[in-house]
Structure formats: C-alpha cells, structure tokens
Amino acid sequence: MSRKVTAEQKKSMLKEFTNGLDVKDISKIYNFTISTINRQLRSMLSEENFIKIKNSNSKKNISKKIVEKKKNIYPSNNSLESPKKTEPDSSESVAFEELDYYVEISPLTEGVEFENQKDISSIPIQKVNFPKVLFLICDSKNELDIKPLKNYPTWDFLAHDEQNRMTIEIFSDQKIAKKVCSTNQKLIKIPNPKVFEIASKKLKEKGISRIIYEDNLLSL
Numbered sequence: 001m002s003r004k005v006t007a008e009q010k011k012s013m014l015k016e017f018t019n020g021l022d023v024k025d026i027s028k029i030y031n032f033t034i035s036t037i038n039r040q041l042r043s044m045l046s047e048e049n050f051i052k053i054k055n056s057n058s059k060k061n062i063s064k065k066i067v068e069k070k071k072n073i074y075p076s077n078n079s080l081e082s083p084k085k086t087e088p089d090s091s092e093s094v095a096f097e098e099l100d101y102y103v104e105i106s107p108l109t110e111g112v113e114f115e116n117q118k119d120i121s122s123i124p125i126q127k128v129n130f131p132k133v134l135f136l137i138c139d140s141k142n143e144l145d146i147k148p149l150k151n152y153p154t155w156d157f158l159a160h161d162e163q164n165r166m167t168i169e170i171f172s173d174q175k176i177a178k179k180v181c182s183t184n185q186k187l188i189k190i191p192n193p194k195v196f197e198i199a200s201k202k203l204k205e206k207g208i209s210r211i212i213y214e215d216n217l218l219s220l
Contacts, residue, residue, distance in 0.1 A: 130193035
C-alpha cells in the first residue's frame with residue numbers, strides 16, 4: 001500500500017523546491033517517486049509557477065556542476081600561486097612568473113553525440129505502465145489540444161527537429177489537469193489508457209508523434 005504525503009511533508013517539499021532543490025533530490029530525501037513529488041508541487045503551485053521554478057532550479061544545478069567541475073581541475077587557489085623559489089640547476093636557468101588571472105576551461109564536447117542523446121529522451125508508449133484512469137484536454141468541439149513540443153519549456157533542451165513535433169498532454173491527476181485546462185476547453189476522462197496505443201495510427205495521421213505524460217515524453 002502506497003504511503004500518503006503528510007501536510008508537513010508537503011510544506012517541506014515546497015520549501016525545498018522553491019529554495020532551488022531539484023525534484024530528483026527531493027524524491028530521494030522523502031522517499032517518494034518523482035511523479036508523486038511533481039504531483040504534490042503542482043497541486044500547491046500553478047502550472048506556470050511550477051515550470052518556472054523547475055527550469056530555474058535546473059539552470060542553477062547545471063551552473064553548480066560546471067563550478068564543481070572547475071574545482072576538480074583547480075583544487076584550490078594555491079594551485080595558481082607562483083611556486084617557491086629554489087636554487088636553479090647549474091645547467092639551466094629557471095624563471096617563474098606569477099599568474100594574476102584564472103583560465104576558463106571550455107566544456108569538452110568532442111566525440112559526444114548530443115543529437116543522439118537528445119532524441120532518445122522519448123519512451124515508446126508500449127513500455128509505460130499507466131494508471132487505470134487518465135485525463136485529456138480537448139476544446140469545446142472535442143478536438144484534441146495539439147501543440148508543438150517547443151511550447152513546453154521543460155523539453156527545450158531537445159534537438160530543433162524534435163521540438164517541432166506535434167504533441168498532446170495526458171494527466172493522471174484530475175486536479176492538475178483542471179489547472180492546465182483553460183475556460184474554453186474541457187477535460188475528458190480516459191478509462192482505458194490502452195486507447196492511445198490502439199489509436200496511435202490515427203494520432204500519427206493528425207501529425208501527433210509524441211505524448212507528454214508527467215515527466216515523460218512518449219513516442220507513438
């Protein structure tokens with residue numbers, strides 16, 4: 001039986017998140033799944049604020065990793081100080097120059113296939129274990145809410161071609177789905193999640209090749 005998140009834990013999670021802690025780290029601290037943490041944070045924040053804080057935290061963590069990488073290259077400031085003078089060998093003259101600047105090391109990108117790594121971010125829909133009920137946003141005429149992937153800041157690290165793919169978003173939490181749903185849209189309950197796999201051909205005919213589900217990007 002799954003544990004319930006207490007009110008005190010929710011407050012602590014929100015505080016950690018707004019203070020810059022990544023969702024994955026919060027998940028490890030409180031021993032809840034990432035999807036549970038995301039669901040709780042989304043329920044306490046608006047969707048817009050959640051994405052804004054999440055993207056900000058992600059940028060902070062990237063900057064932190066870069067700083068840590070540079071610290072590994074230069075363990076301390078002492079490594080840039082001029083060495084202690086010693087008596088030069090009689091066969092050669094040795095001169096030391098004091099450094100008054102720091103050298104920035106560019107990221108090593110040679111040989112790294114970034115495009116391949118970006119494109120494998122999507123998961124085949126057949127490999128996902130969905131809950132019994134899902135929710136989908138449609139307009140007043142029951143037309144799907146189709147958007148290009150580039151409209152979702154969470155996935156802005158993907159390759160340009162990937163971001164131009166058309167996508168729909170599905171939800172496991174009705175409250176979160178209602179927050180995303182605008183006044184001229186409505187929420188549809190999907191009692192059989194297999195319908196997306198069954199209707200994959202029809203979805204592709206509409207130009208839809210990706211589905212966003214919580215923190216996952218699914219491919220049809």
